[in-house]
Amino acid sequence: MGYGNVSERRMQPPQVGVSVVILALGPGAPSSGGAGRSRLWLPLVRRVRQPYLGGWALPGGGLRADLSLERSAYLALESTTDLHPKYLEQLHTFGGPDRSRGGLPMVSVVYWALVGRAETRDFAEADNVRWFPEDDLPAMAFDHREIVGHALRRLRERIEYPDLVTRLVGPEFTLRQLHDVVEAVTGEPVDLANFRRRMLASGELEETGEKIREGRQRPAAVYRYAPAAGERGTRPWGGVMLPDDAGASGNATDAPASSTFGMSDDGAMDDALGPLTTI
Amino acid sequence: MGYGNVSERRMQPPQVGVSVVILALGPGAPSSGGAGRSRLWLPLVRRVRQPYLGGWALPGGGLRADLSLERSAYLALESTTDLHPKYLEQLHTFGGPDRSRGGLPMVSVVYWALVGRAETRDFAEADNVRWFPEDDLPAMAFDHREIVGHALRRLRERIEYPDLVTRLVGPEFTLRQLHDVVEAVTGEPVDLANFRRRMLASGELEETGEKIREGRQRPAAVYRYAPAAGERGTRPWGGVMLPDDAGASGNATDAPASSTFGMSDDGAMDDALGPLTTI
DNA sequence: ACAAAAGTGTTACAAGTACACCCATGT
DNA sequence: ACATGGGTGTACTTGTAACACTTTTGT
Structure with missing residues (x-):
């Protein structure tokens, strides 16, 4: 009952995506010329569509129905930033009507990961990717700023393990x-x-x-x-170890993920519908 | 690239739902006539559609785009079991192609909650709801058994707080x-x-x-x-306190959730597409 | 010899554990 | 009085924090 007279649109479930908060150590404050105590840095990608076009967002992507959440997160990360963390842990799932201002409603399953200094290639910037220090973040799209805060809190709680x-x-x-x-x-x-x-x-x-x-x-x-x-x-929390070539499922001759993922290489599409979302 | 020759269907993101693990204290082992140490009980609902038709599943429902995840979880719970926990905490999000055997791919955001003995109405059974003791669960649909295990582990870690x-x-x-x-x-x-x-x-x-x-x-x-x-x-974890009449958003004259939710009263539809999922 | 970092010891205090004990109450 | 659960005391073990100290190395 009550089914016919409520707008169909409101009943539609939201879309799903995955986002990843990557944390790595990098140079300290510029006042000391980058020396002194290191800071935490994280990569953000520039959005290439509305809303928040041109803004900074967490790397992420759509969720593929034929992949596990972790694999989806890994592929999304790989295709946007070329990072290959060996470990991903689910952080939290964010949803609700308030977070998608201007876009379609979106649920984001957020993972977080830590990578060593070596993997960051000295914080080289790819086309649309830039590393930012944790204490000097730019304005971020959606609620991504809070998500980062969440991840940082989590890290600080557990850093001594x-x-x-x-x-x-x-x-x-x-x-x-x-x-x-x-x-x-x-x-x-x-x-x-x-x-x-x-x-x-x-x-x-x-x-x-x-x-x-x-x-x-x-x-x-x-x-x-x-x-x-x-x-x-x-450990009380249980992350997932990814195989060394996590992009492929045990088959070394698989095409690189960026081509099987079916996404163009624009980052931060997690909260807007990408080309692969046809409805 | 690589977009055209991959089947569209595989690229589709999965559907989203919410499920809730409710835990409450109930009578002990039957060998002692229900006396002795209490056990943990949890309510399951009978599925009314394929797959796992007739099987037992966690209470849950579709996710509405115009509601927060918590509200969706609360409403799904209310409409299937008539329980009104004052507190819900996100447990984990489950997804991946393996978990939806026979059904369409589904991502479930799982919440958990504890309710007092009083709220369980002496474990009275509604139409399609039955309470089961944690150590004597029936075969369950999908991966819901593992989800329950997850919730129990979490509870045992934190029970002393x-x-x-x-x-x-x-x-x-x-x-x-x-x-x-x-x-x-x-x-x-x-x-x-x-x-x-x-x-x-x-x-x-x-x-x-x-x-x-x-x-x-x-x-x-x-x-x-x-x-x-x-x-x-x-607390390191952060659940959500629901308002006393959490079914309504501060408006006492709102229609009861079971009618605004737009679902028939069949429980456990979280992993199959319900009537409200039109695509 | 000295500076700087590696690595060890010592002591004080807080927190947790085991278990003995006294107290209040109804029969 | 005594059985039963409520409530307290105490000694012992374990973990944590603070900080002094010794050792190894290059200059």
């Missing part, structure tokens, strides 16, 4: 590097001695046997993240 | 009641003395001044959940 910190620094690292990352992320000073002990006590770090000298003082032991087999994926 | 436990017992309670709930949920014994102190130390419980006698021994002090104004909503 070995699996998260280590993801920001790359596969091998010294304890001091981890420490500096934690301080950069939280903005709070952390006692180095106690931090060392906590990390080592976690049992998830393994000494590589190598030593590395960052300055010109005593070299530090190099570690890698190597959780005991039993406790892998034991 | 005052705001969660208190939601399972209703507005007023004794410390022993809280304690019993925690033991029922975790299955582990918890030291009562220490539990009392932890709860009181949280500062989120307020004595009502009343006393109540459960057995025929010394009466126990009655408490209510009353977090200090500053720390309300300070």
Whole structure:
């Protein structure tokens, strides 16, 4: 009952898309010439359609019915930014009529990921992609600013867990590097001695046997993240490890995702209907 | 590129729905005649269409473009089970091609909620709704069994937080009641003395001044959940408090949701396309 | 020798655990 | 009086924080 006299349009479910918040460490404040404490940076893409045409938005894309949410997120990210995080974790799903000002209603499943410095290619800018420091973001499309805030909060809550910190620094690292990352992320000073002990006590770090000298003082032991087999994926949150060639599903000869994804290479189409959304 | 020769259908984004996992305390194992430790129960609704016709599924419904995700979840729940939780929290979003066996691809935004014993009307069964104990669930449609597992894990992680436990017992309670709930949920014994102190130390419980006698021994002090104004909503997770008459948006004369929702009263349509999905 | 960073020890305090104990109440 | 649950005390263990200290290296 009550079905005929309510406008059909209001009953329509919204469209779905995926967005990704990528976080990486980058140079510090310009006042120190980029030196000093590192900051968190994230890539945004320029929108190429209304609404918010020309504005900055999170990388994202449409959701394909034949792919898992993670795969969709990964492909959307790949096609817009060429980044290849090894780990994606679902952050939250945003929806509701208020967020799509001017566009069609849209539900965005948002993932977040951390990438090491190496993967960012020194923050080189692709055509429509630019990296911004977390504390100096431009005006952003839709509610993407709040989404970023959400992701940052999440990161700060969990940054002290070995699996998260280590993801920001790359596969091998010294304890001091981890420490500096934690301080950069939280903005709070952390006692180095106690931090060392906590990390080592976690049992998830393994000494590589190598030593590395960052300055010109005593070299530090190099570690890698190597959780005991039993406790892998034991975290309260459960992200998804992507295969090394996550763009293909176990077939190395697959065409690159950017061509199978069927999207032109314009980024930030997550909240407007892209060419693949035919209704 | 690569757009024309890929089937249009695969490019279509999936439909979206909302599902809700409701958890409430109910009678214990039948071997003890329902006495003994309480168990967690949850309501399921019988499906009235393919796939999984006649099977049990989580309450849910379509997502309306003109409502927030929470409101959609609330209305779907209300129209299928007549339950009115005061609090809903987003759990996770499930999607991917594997989960919709036989149906059209579907993304489900899943919420979870806890309701007090009072609200369950002694687990009375409505037409197509039945309550099941968490440890004796029937075969369930789609991946709903895993979704329930997800919700239970989440509950067990957080059950010791005052705001969660208190939601399972209703507005007023004794410390022993809280304690019993925690033991029922975790299955582990918890030291009562220490539990009392932890709860009181949280500062989120307020004595009502009343006393109540459960057995025929010394009466126990009655408490209510009353977090200090500053720390309300300070939890790492952030659910949504629904207004007391959450079905209406501040307008008491709104028609009941079941008629504005535009759905017939068949439950568990979240993963099949209901009458309101016209494409 | 000195500076700088790596790495270890020590102490103080907070938080959590186990368990013994007393108190209030109805039969 | 005594059984039963309500409520408190206490000793012990564990975790965390602060900070002094020793070691290794290059200049």
